Amino acid sequence: MVQTPSKDSPAPQPATNRIGLTQADYKGSPSTLCDGCGHDAITAQIIKAFYEVGLEPHQIAKLSGIGCSSKTPAYFLNRSHGFNSCHGRMPSVATGANLANDTLTLIGVSGDGDTASIGLGQFCHLIRRNVPIIYIIENNGVYGLTKGQFSATADFGSKLKTGVINDLPPIDLCGLAIELGCGFVARSFAGDPKQLVALLKAAASFKGSAVLDVISPCVTFNNHEGSTKSYKYAKEMETPLHELGYIPFYEQITVDYDHGTEQDVELHDGSHLRLKKLGHDYDATDRLGAINTIQQANIEKKFLTGLLYINENKPSFPDLLHLVDKPLAALTEAETRPPKEVLEQIMASYK
Ligand SMILES: Cc1ncc(C[n+]2csc(CCOP(=O)(O)OP(=O)(O)O)c2C)c(N)n1
Ligand code: SF4
Ligand SMILES: [Mg+2]
Numbered sequence: 209m210v211q212t213p214s215k216d217s218p219a220p221q222p223a224t225n226r227i228g229l230t231q232a233d234y235k236g237s238p239s240t241l242c243d244g245c246g247h248d249a250i251t252a253q254i255i256k257a258f259y260e261v262g263l264e265p266h267q268i269a270k271l272s273g274i275g276c277s278s279k280t281p282a283y284f285l286n287r288s289h290g291f292n293s294c295h296g297r298m299p300s301v302a303t304g305a306n307l308a309n310d311t312l313t314l315i316g317v318s319g320d321g322d323t324a325s326i327g328l329g330q331f332c333h334l335i336r337r338n339v340p341i342i343y344i345i346e347n348n349g350v351y352g353l354t355k356g357q358f359s360a361t362a363d364f365g366s367k368l369k370t371g372v373i374n375d376l377p378p379i380d381l382c383g384l385a386i387e388l389g390c391g392f393v394a395r396s397f398a399g400d401p402k403q404l405v406a407l408l409k410a411a412a413s414f415k416g417s418a419v420l421d422v423i424s425p426c427v428t429f430n431n432h433e434g435s436t437k438s439y440k441y442a443k444e445m446e447t448p449l450h451e452l453g454y455i456p457f458y459e460q461i462t463v464d465y466d467h468g469t470e471q472d473v474e475l476h477d478g479s480h481l482r483l484k485k486l487g488h489d490y491d492a493t494d495r496l497g498a499i500n501t502i503q504q505a506n507i508e509k510k511f512l513t514g515l516l517y518i519n520e521n522k523p524s525f526p527d528l529l530h531l532v533d534k535p536l537a538a539l540t541e542a543e544t545r546p547p548k549e550v551l552e553q554i555m556a557s558y559k
Pocket of ligand 3: 275319320321346347348349350351352359
């Protein structure tokens with residue numbers, strides 16, 4: 209017989225993470241996007257990943273540009289800081305935010321239009337500087353917000369609902385990011401929650417620009433036959449390079465992995481990312497190998513997902529600038545003023 213809880217028994221408490229917060233504490237406002245939009249699936253995985261890693265929401269800043277994708281920071285982490293910037297200009301705001309307070313974890317959400325079209329220059333300079341940020345491109349191959357025109361990531365020969373064929377080659381943002389020296393480059397799919405959560409957690413532990421290009425179907429304008437950014441196409445064509453496992457720094461790391469079939473990468477905060485090979489002999493630390501693999505996949509029209517490239521040794525923007533430990537935004541006026549002797553030394557050096 210099923211026991212019904214008595215009126216007086218306490219209601220079951222929701223599960224909490226290592227800092228005592230529930231998953232609901234990482235949510236935002238209800239989404240206003242179309243039902244089934246890939247962007248909402250990514251939002252759900254961002255909430256899960258941040259909850260599981262156990263970051264303090266007030267230590268996070270959400271940044272975005274303009275587009276359906278750029279609206280999504282409103283739908284997660286409503287206790288965090290946020291700045292919805294101009295179209296394609298999120299990287300400048302992120303760079304400023306990082307300089308003002310480099311203790312914040314930055315998460316930037318952009319679209320393929322926002323990043324690969326109007327914001328391409330900004331994206332390049334953010335990567336070149338290695339500004340620490342989890343940079344997510346919610347890639348649907350179209351400008352969803354302005355009713356579905358091709359973006360610069362649309363594949364050559366892919367078709368709009370209206371029958372228009374794309375006659376321009378796509379920009380591969382992962383290939384470009386590696387070329388520009390990015391130390392964390394991954395590709396995933398909104399319909400692959402397990403892989404996406406592991407990548408998001410690893411990106412949150414990485415000290416530098418972490419680029420995640422996530423294929424995120426636009427159900428209203430780009431989910432038909434002839435589209436290469438539809439759920440059907442991505443599900444049928446997805447070829448994961450490896451199976452990803454993330455072990456946070458606060459969990460005991462077991463060392464019983466098979467070196468022949470797994471690659472283990474230690475991240476900046478002591479967390480580990482374990483890459484279990486899936487038939488491919490892929491080394492995610494080999495930069496030229498990664499560029500080659502991406503180009504080959506594009507020729508063969510393969511949709512490769514996983515961690516394409518990682519380099520833990522590149523100095524981040526704040527390291528390069530030798531910033532003081534205290535966030536610049538918290539320095540008092542007196543602390544920003546060099547002492548008289550130092551000013552005199554500087555003046556003397558110009559003589
Ligand atoms: C300076 C400027 N130019 C053009 C626009 C019009 N506009 C708004 S969103 C957008 C493209 C959005 O596409 P994407 O970044 O791929 O986001 P999605 O809606 O597909 O998620 C454009 C061109 C704008 N808002 N501002
Ligand atoms: S128009 Fe496309 S990208 Fe925008 S919310 Fe709808 S399905 Fe998503
Ligand atoms: Mg788009």
